[in-house]
Amino acid sequence: MRLLLIGESCTDIYHYGVCTRLCPDAPVPVFESKKINKNAGMAKNVEMNIRSISNNVNIDIITNPNWKEIKKTRYVDQKTNHMFLRLDENDDKYGRLDIELLKTLNFESYDAVIISDYNKGFITDEMLKLISDSHKLTFLDSKRKLSNWSRNFTFIKVNNIEYENSYDYLNKNNHNLIITKGPHGCIYKNDVYPVEKVEIKDTSGAGDTFLAALVVNYVKSGDTDESIRFANKCATIVVQKQGVATI
Numbered sequence: 001m002r003l004l005l006i007g008e009s010c011t012d013i014y015h016y017g018v019c020t021r022l023c024p025d026a027p028v029p030v031f032e033s034k035k036i037n038k039n040a041g042m043a044k045n046v047e048m049n050i051r052s053i054s055n056n057v058n059i060d061i062i063t064n065p066n067w068k069e070i071k072k073t074r075y076v077d078q079k080t081n082h083m084f085l086r087l088d089e090n091d092d093k094y095g096r097l098d099i100e101l102l103k104t105l106n107f108e109s110y111d112a113v114i115i116s117d118y119n120k121g122f123i124t125d126e127m128l129k130l131i132s133d134s135h136k137l138t139f140l141d142s143k144r145k146l147s148n149w150s151r152n153f154t155f156i157k158v159n160n161i162e163y164e165n166s167y168d169y170l171n172k173n174n175h176n177l178i179i180t181k182g183p184h185g186c187i188y189k190n191d192v193y194p195v196e197k198v199e200i201k202d203t204s205g206a207g208d209t210f211l212a213a214l215v216v217n218y219v220k221s222g223d224t225d226e227s228i229r230f231a232n233k234c235a236t237i238v239v240q241k242q243g244v245a246t247i
Contacts, residue, residue, distance in 0.1 A: 001219055002058045002109065003050065006123065006131065007043030007116030008094050009067035012204070012244045014038075016078040031075050031084055041072060041244055043116040045205050046141075049212035052246045053234065057216070060110075062101075064094045064122055074204075081201050094120040099127050107134040111219050115153075116211065117142040125149040137219070141211045146170060155218075157211055178228065180210060180235075188228055195232045198240050205244035210235040213247065 014037040019029035040048060043063050050057055064070070071089040076082065107113060113135045117123050119142065132138050132152040140153040146166035150156060157178045163170065170177060180186045182203065185194040213234035217227035234247045 001054065001056055002111050003114060003215065004107070004110040005043060005047055005059055005061045005114045005116065007046070007063060008118045008120045008122045009044040009063040010041045010070040010072055011068050012039050012041035013071055013073040015073065015075045017075070018078060019084070029084065034078055039244055040067070041205065042118055045208040045244055045246070046114065046116045046212050048246045049209045050216055053213055054216045062097065066093060066095070069093065094122045097122050097127060099130070102127055102130055110135065112137040112139060112215055114139045114211065114215055115141065116208070117144060119143040139211065139215050141207060151175070155214070157207070157214070159207065180207060185232055186228060188224065193228050193232055195236050198236055200239045201241060203239050206235045206239050209238045209247055
């Protein structure tokens, strides 16, 4: 299996600790960090999930080269898993993908093309249309408002908020749209795919896991129903883990 993955990446950092007192000069909790977890996030998290799901995969990833400098840091109570603060650094430095590079790619040499678009400016609407027109099997996970540029993607995955943001367009256009709904599973062509009820520790990165599992299973089987059920199962596993986790 050979896959092409395009999208923004960052470094996810989790500080797990405790708050046992208030600051003496302000009514704010004093956070004491006990453990730090770091991992590659966003598109790189999709990549890691794909590799953890399938041993027989070759992935080419096109992402912002400075992704290690772009950090999303969470401060989390280690007992309750309550997040006190999220700090984003260098969020304005994703850069812009060179469209001329895309035009030189041999898209048909890949079994599928995956877009993990966090709408940070790295990919433009023009690029997304070019990608969707260049391959017969394309998967899109995007934070931006959908429009005519998205009509040729094979599958589009959105969550509830993303669906509402693009409702006017989606209501008038047919798509192979998969709407993920957290603990309520997902919807595809008016069919509901439920998930097992579990204790949820962290939903961060669950969409990346869902996308990775969907792609791997669909490329192998060509069965949409089976692939969605498998993606649900994988996402259910990672939400029971702390932080941005892989399957």
